[in-house]
Amino acid sequence: MNHTHPDVPIGLRSAGLHCACLLMAAAWSTAVHAGDPAAGARAWVREYPQPGGVPARSCVTCHTADLAQPGRHAKTGKSIEPMAPSVNPERLTDPAKVAKWLGRNCRWTLGRACTAAEKADFLAYIETQ
Amino acid sequence: MGIHTQPARLLPGSLIAALLALGAAGPALGDDDDHNDEYDDYHEHGERHVGRWVEPGEDVRPVSNAAYAEECGACHMAYQPGLLPGAAWQRIMAPDALMDHYGDDASLSDDVRRELAGYLTTHGAELSRKSRARAFGVGDSGSGTLPRITATRYFRNEHHEIPSRMVEGNPDVGSFSNCNACHQGAGDGVYNEHRVRIPGYGRWDD
Numbered sequence: 300m301n302h303t304h305p306d307v308p309i310g311l312r313s314a315g316l317h318c319a320c321l322l323m324a325a326a327w328s329t330a331v332h333a334g335d336p337a338a339g340a341r342a343w344v345r346e347y348p349q350p351g352g353v354p355a356r357s358c359v360t361c362h363t364a365d366l367a368q369p370g371r372h373a374k375t376g377k378s379i380e381p382m383a384p385s386v387n388p389e390r391l392t393d394p395a396k397v398a399k400w401l402g403r404n405c406r407w408t409l410g411r412a413c414t415a416a417e418k419a420d421f422l423a424y425i426e427t428q
Numbered sequence: 429m430g431i432h433t434q435p436a437r438l439l440p441g442s443l444i445a446a447l448l449a450l451g452a453a454g455p456a457l458g459d460d461d462d463h464n465d466e467y468d469d470y471h472e473h474g475e476r477h478v479g480r481w482v483e484p485g486e487d488v489r490p491v492s493n494a495a496y497a498e499e500c501g502a503c504h505m506a507y508q509p510g511l512l513p514g515a516a517w518q519r520i521m522a523p524d525a526l527m528d529h530y531g532d533d534a535s536l537s538d539d540v541r542r543e544l545a546g547y548l549t550t551h552g553a554e555l556s557r558k559s560r561a562r563a564f565g566v567g568d569s570g571s572g573t574l575p576r577i578t579a580t581r582y583f584r585n586e587h588h589e590i591p592s593r594m595v596e597g598n599p600d601v602g603s604f605s606n607c608n609a610c611h612q613g614a615g616d617g618v619y620n621e622h623r624v625r626i627p628g629y630g631r632w633d634d
Contacts, residue, residue, distance in 0.1 A: 399537070
C-alpha cells in the first residue's frame with residue numbers, strides 16, 4: 300500500500316509546492332481530490348471502536364486534538380513531534396513518508412485503508428495547522 | 429556489586445605506570461577501543477577490569493544503520509540487533525508480521541524492509557563477539573506470535589528480581605520494552621547495572 304513517487308521532482312518539495320505533491324501522493328491511484336480541511340478536521344477526532352476491550356481510537360489518541368502540540372505514541376509512550384507545519388516545518392515535505400504513515404495509521408485507527416478522498420482531507424486539514 | 433565505577437582515566441599516571449610495570453592490570457588494560465570486537469572476549473558483561481577499577485563498556489554493538497535508526501526509532505528505541513538472534517529478526521521483519529507488529533502497524537515499503545531485515549539478521553546475537561549479546565541468542569525468544577527481547581532467557585534472568593511497581597506500575601517506565609527508561613546507556617549499547625537508574629527509585633544493585 301505504500302507508494303513511492305520517483306517522478307515527483309525533488310526540487311518541487313523544496314520549492315514550497317509540497318502540498319500539491321502530497322495530494323498526488325494521497326490520490327495516486329485514483330482521481331486527484333482537492334481535499335476539504337473541514338472534513339479532515341472532523342475525521343481527525345472521529346473515534347473508531349476496537350474489538351477485544353481495546354479503547355476506541357482516533358487520530359487524537361496519539362497526536363492530540365491540538366496539532367501544534369507534541370503527541371505521544373499510545374503504546375510505547377515515545378514523544379511524537381507536532382503535526383502542524385506551522386510549528387514543525389518538516390511535516391508534509393516527504394511524500395514517501397506521508398504515504399507510509401497514512402497507510403499505517405489508517406489501518407491501525409480505522410481498521411482499514413483510507414480512501415483517496417479521506418487522505419486528501421486529512422492532508423488539507425493538517426496543511427492549515 | 430560492592431565495587432563502584434571508577435573511570436580508569438582518573439587514575440594518576442604514575443599509578444597506571446606502576447600497574448603496567450607490575451603486570452597486574454589484566455589482559456584488558458590498554459584496550460581503549462570499545463568498538464574493537466577482537467578484545468571483547470576479555471570483557472565480562474561489558475566491564476573492563478583494571479585492577480580494582482571497573483569501567484563499563486558496550487554490551488552490544490550500537491546501531492550502525494541510519495535507515496534502521498530512523499524507521500524503527502520513530503516509535504520506540506531502535507533496539508540493537510545483538511539483542512535477538514538473526515532468525516528472530518527474520519520473523520519480526522516478515523511483511524505480514526510488520527502489519528501486526530506487537531499490536532501496531534509498522535508496515536514498510538519492500539525495499540526498506542529488505543534493507544532493515546538484512547542489517548538485523550547479519551548483526552544478530554549469535555554472530556556477536558560480545559558475551560552479553562551472545563547470551564541473548566541462547567534459548568528461545570518467547571512462545572508468542574513474535575519473538576520478544578523481553579522473553580529471552582537471558583533477559584528474564586537479569587530482570588526477574590525487579591518488582592512490577594518499578595516498571596509496569598511506574599508511569600515513567602511503563603514496560604520492560606523501554607530499555608532506555610532505566611538503562612542510561614541503552615542507546616549506546618551499554619546495559620551494565622552501574623548505569624541503571626530507575627525513575628523514582630534510583631540505582632539498582634543486585
